[in-house]
Amino acid sequence: xxxxxxxxxxxxxxxxxxxxxxxxxxxxxxxxxxxxxxxxxxxxxxxxxxxxxxxxxxxxxxxxxxxxxxxxxxxxxxxxxxxxxxxxxxxxxxxxxxxxxxxxxxxxxxxxxxxxxxxxxxxxxxxxxxxxxxxxxxxxxxxxxxxxxxxxxxxxxxxxxxxxxxxxxxxxxxxxxxxxxxxxxxxxxxxxxxxxxxxxxxxxxxxxxxxxxxxxxxxxxxxxxxxxxxxxxxxxxxxxxxxxxxxxxxxxxxxxxxxxxxxxxxxxxxxxxxxxxxxxxxxxxxxxxxxxxxxxxxxxxxxxxxxxxxxxxxxxxxxxxxxxxxxxxxxxxxxxxxxxxxxxxxxxxxxxxxxxxxxxx
Amino acid sequence: xxxxxxxxxxxxxxxxxxxxxxxxxxxxxxxxxxxxxxxxxxxxxxxxxxxxxxxxxxxxxxxxxxxxxxxxxxxxxxxxxxxxxxxxxxxxxxxxxxxxxxxxxxxxxxxxxxxxxxxxxxxxxxxxxxxxxxxxxxxxxxxxxxxxxxxxxxxxxxxxxxxxxxxxxxxxxxxxxxxxxxxxxxxxxxxxxxxxxxxxxxxxxxxxxxxxxxxxxxxxxxxxxxxxxxxxxxxxxxx
Amino acid sequence: xxxxxxxxxxxxxxxxxxxxxxxxxxxxxxxxxxxxxxxxxxxxxxxxxxxxxxxxxxxxxxxxxxxxxxxxxxxxxxxxxxxxxxxxxxxxxxxxxxxxxxxxxxxxxxxxxxxxxxxxxxxxxxxxxxxxxxxxxxxxxxxxxxxxxxxxxxxxxxxxxxxxxxxxxxxxxxxxxxxxxxxxxxxxxxxxxxxxxxxxxxxxxxxxxxxxxxxxxxxxxxxxxxxxxxxxxxxxxxxxxxxxxxxxxxxxxxxxxxxxxxxxxxxxxxxxxxxxxxxxxxxxxxxxx
Numbered sequence: 066x067x068x069x070x071x072x073x074x075x076x077x078x079x080x081x082x083x084x085x086x087x088x089x090x091x092x093x094x095x096x097x098x099x100x101x102x103x104x105x106x107x108x109x110x111x112x113x114x115x116x117x118x119x120x121x122x123x124x125x126x127x128x129x130x131x132x133x134x135x136x137x138x139x140x141x142x143x144x145x146x147x148x149x150x151x152x153x154x155x156x157x158x159x160x161x162x163x164x165x166x167x168x169x170x171x172x173x174x175x176x177x178x179x180x181x182x183x184x185x186x187x188x189x190x191x192x193x194x195x196x197x198x199x200x201x202x203x204x205x206x207x208x209x210x211x212x213x214x215x216x217x218x219x220x221x222x223x224x225x226x227x228x229x230x231x232x233x234x235x236x237x238x239x240x241x242x243x244x245x246x247x248x249x250x251x252x253x254x255x256x257x258x259x260x261x262x263x264x265x266x267x268x269x270x271x272x273x274x275x276x277x278x279x280x281x282x283x284x285x286x287x288x289x290x291x292x293x294x295x296x297x298x299x300x301x302x303x304x305x306x307x308x309x310x311x312x313x314x315x316x317x318x319x320x321x322x323x324x325x326x327x328x329x330x331x332x333x334x335x336x337x338x339x340x341x342x343x344x345x346x347x348x349x350x351x352x353x354x355x356x357x358x359x360x361x362x363x364x365x366x367x368x369x370x371x372x373x374x375x376x377x378x379x380x381x382x383x384x385x386x387x388x389x390x391x392x393x394x395x396x397x398x399x400x401x402x403x404x405x406x407x408x409x410x411x412x413x414x415x416x417x418x419x420x421x422x423x424x425x426x
Numbered sequence: 427x428x429x430x431x432x433x434x435x436x437x438x439x440x441x442x443x444x445x446x447x448x449x450x451x452x453x454x455x456x457x458x459x460x461x462x463x464x465x466x467x468x469x470x471x472x473x474x475x476x477x478x479x480x481x482x483x484x485x486x487x488x489x490x491x492x493x494x495x496x497x498x499x500x501x502x503x504x505x506x507x508x509x510x511x512x513x514x515x516x517x518x519x520x521x522x523x524x525x526x527x528x529x530x531x532x533x534x535x536x537x538x539x540x541x542x543x544x545x546x547x548x549x550x551x552x553x554x555x556x557x558x559x560x561x562x563x564x565x566x567x568x569x570x571x572x573x574x575x576x577x578x579x580x581x582x583x584x585x586x587x588x589x590x591x592x593x594x595x596x597x598x599x600x601x602x603x604x605x606x607x608x609x610x611x612x613x614x615x616x617x618x619x620x621x622x623x624x625x626x627x628x629x630x631x632x633x634x635x636x637x638x639x640x641x642x643x644x645x646x647x648x649x650x651x652x653x654x655x656x657x658x659x660x661x662x663x664x665x
Numbered sequence: 666x667x668x669x670x671x672x673x674x675x676x677x678x679x680x681x682x683x684x685x686x687x688x689x690x691x692x693x694x695x696x697x698x699x700x701x702x703x704x705x706x707x708x709x710x711x712x713x714x715x716x717x718x719x720x721x722x723x724x725x726x727x728x729x730x731x732x733x734x735x736x737x738x739x740x741x742x743x744x745x746x747x748x749x750x751x752x753x754x755x756x757x758x759x760x761x762x763x764x765x766x767x768x769x770x771x772x773x774x775x776x777x778x779x780x781x782x783x784x785x786x787x788x789x790x791x792x793x794x795x796x797x798x799x800x801x802x803x804x805x806x807x808x809x810x811x812x813x814x815x816x817x818x819x820x821x822x823x824x825x826x827x828x829x830x831x832x833x834x835x836x837x838x839x840x841x842x843x844x845x846x847x848x849x850x851x852x853x854x855x856x857x858x859x860x861x862x863x864x865x866x867x868x869x870x871x872x873x874x875x876x877x878x879x880x881x882x883x884x885x886x887x888x889x890x891x892x893x894x895x896x897x898x899x900x901x902x903x904x905x906x907x908x909x910x911x912x913x914x915x916x917x918x919x920x921x922x923x924x925x926x927x928x929x930x931x932x933x934x935x936x937x938x939x940x941x942x943x944x945x946x947x948x949x950x951x952x953x954x
Binding site for chain 1: 495503
Binding site for chain 1: 697700703711748751752756757758759760761762763765766767768769770771772773774775776777881885888892893895926928930933934935937
């Protein structure tokens with residue numbers, strides 16, 4: 066899983082022959098392979114079997130869960146791997162949806178390209194928002210994402226989501242009642258099952274993308290940054306660059322999710338992105354666990370499936386909001402040092418000085 | 427060699443370093459002084475975390491302060507911290523490989539060999555794939571030192587590497603530190619309170635007190651210097 | 666150029682309330698290192714409780730308002746006692762995220778008990794009023810501005826001249842050292858939590874009247890107060906007050922202009938973003954020793 070995967074050379078480690086080291090490396094592989102196999106099987110079961118097992122309504126819910134699992138994944142990467150808390154992912158999701166709709170109504174791009182373009186544009190926007198903020202510390206970064214998200218929400222409420230109207234914003238009030246702000250699905254994906262499978266595959270691709278990153282040079286740099294920024298700098302890591310990379314990746318993934326959301330039944334409206342979701346999504350991500358790859362899936366289930374189940378049983382979904390709030394507090398109380406950038410006390414001053422010292426570029 | 431001239435650091439009404447002028451010639455050099463003397467501040471200037479108000483630092487003829495901080499590792503600057511910073515989330519191998527991939531002038535092809543070599547150099551007898559989170563304090567300290575010697579270091583800053591270590595481990599550490607200039611050709615600046623470690627490793631030592639240099643020269647002489655002794659015992663008299 | 670004078674009145678009133686809550690946020694942050702993001706939600710819940718007491722239990726208005734303000738103090742104090750101490754040594758980010766959890770608990774409670782339908786709570790001061798030149802100024806607006814100014818002054822004086830206030834300021838810098846000096850740390854912090862909670866309750870009542878009793882709207886208006894507090898660098902009460910007033914006035918002034926009018930609610934966020942970027946490069950007082 067690291068650079069230590071090439072054929073071992075004749076080096077002795079602390080006196081022991083290299084063979085022992087290699088044997089030790091190989092021994093770890095087996096349980097990982099088994100786990101990966103199980104995940105693959107489960108994935109295939111869900112992909113192929115689920116549409117046949119549940120009703121259309123629940124399949125749409127499941128599609129929603131899969132879409133939001135991309136969003137929770139992006140937040141988990143930011144918080145768990147790099148130690149950056151962003152309160153703006155839902156706003157970015159809305160931006161992604163807007164971009165996808167604008168491109169959809171304005172260009173003739175085929176669906177996969179459209180998703181890709183949406184992701185890239187949203188990624189660029191995320192970097193633009195994050196870039197000036199990247200040198201801020203944990204709390205201030207969180208606050209600036211909150212502010213940016215709130216500002217974006219206001220703008221979207223005024224501009225609405227494109228519905229095929231003309232002009233830069235692509236919105237026509239006259240069409241608002243008749244044409245929904247929904248992205249037209251290619252015929253191949255028109256059915257609920259087909260769309261569900263597409264979403265699951267795209268989500269899996271996003272998870273794979275995140276996994277590749279984590280095991281790569283970027284992932285190691287992120288781990289260093291999360292542990293201690295000064296130590297990372299002393300190791301030669303260009304902290305600003307790698308933070309930007311993480312932001313770009315998270316924004317890209319969220320943008321793609323936004324594009325998928327725009328394509329789902331009913332399209333988009335500002336009601337799809339309540340302000341509360343920005344906090345709730347962070348809550349479920351924390352509860353699901355920021356460090357594993359299952360965490361985001363659990364988080365998406367908490368966020369989009371559980372409320373529906375509760376409603377189905379006649380219980381108020383508001384209870385879940387309270388539960389999530391308690392969940393956040395529980396995680397905060399028991400969180401190990403690595404939840405956010407936890408600079409040890411004797412280096413706290415150092416972090417401040419780093420910010421002051423950082424020269425542009 | 428490292429030439430420090432008139433280095434001054436000021437912030438918040440305090441002057442942690444006050445006109446420090448000293449030359450670290452070669453080999454292993456000690457830097458000692460009572461708590462708060464400015465030793466870690468000096469390291470922070472070298473690392474690029476603190477901008478000096480005045481003064482200059484030339485390392486092997488190059489202006490160190492002109493380099494962006496994260497680029498200094500590529501130049502050959504390495505450093506350990508008072509609280510060891512081995513990355514818990516990564517394995518031993520990856521911890522050292524990280525430094526190599528971000529700072530070594532040598533490329534991927536030598537990485538595995540360099541990393542395993544560094545682990546052997548510090549005498550760390552732990553499987554390289556072991557996650558650091560499972561290691562104890564002594565082994566983590568060795569991982570940190572391994573990070574400091576991997577690649578082709580030119581200057582190695584060790585900030586209290588022996589803190590909290592029992593005697594036997596300190597002796598092992600002393601042996602490792604002495605080999606750094608001998609086998610890797612790097613200049614080592616060692617900050618520590620353990621005088622036996624400093625005596626064992628450092629040919630020359632500089633002493634800071636309240637940000638000012640109060641003595642420098644052969645270690646044995648410096649440790650006998652009455653001003654130095656008084657600084658540590660904290661009597662009223664100051665230079 | 667439209668007549669901006671009525672908007673000046675609106676802006677000063679709203680800005681005064683931003684200043685009022687901004688002061689509450691700053692005082693609490695200075696004493697405990699906690700940036701209380703649940704501030705708005707507490708006020709909203711207080712206002713809803715007052716609404717129910719008036720409309721369902723038919724209690725006299727002044728009782729309901731008193732309960733709302735006290736409730737703000739009590740529930741904030743409760744949070745502080747339960748979660749303030751265990752998190753006290755943690756990074757400010759973790760403490761702030763904790764208050765996000767608090768916000769969710771409050772939001773869930775409010776939407777469950779009162780649902781999202783519109784309620785209306787108008788303070789009786791709104792009926793009083795007088796004319797300044799050609800512009801009508803109502804009592805609530807005066808109250809908003811006046812309370813904002815008064816509380817800023819009182820809080821600033823309190824922090825500087827009273828024993829409790831000085832204790833709070835020293836807590837901001839060195840919690841352990843302050844404790845060793847014999848200052849009853851827990852009690853001082855409790856006072857800070859309770860005091861800022863009272864302000865939160867008052868803010869909720871004023872904003873309900875000035876802007877409307879809307880759960881989500883009130884909860885997230887905390888961001889406007891937060892902006893004012895950030896411009897004050899989470900330190901200076903006077904700057905926080907001035908910033909609150911400025912934000913309120915600018916936002917109000919934008920209303921009659923068609924091109925930017927609809928975007929005027931962005932004003933606090935833009936102010937905050939500029940402030941964060943501007944001051945973020947300096948030395949914000951981030952960590953408590």
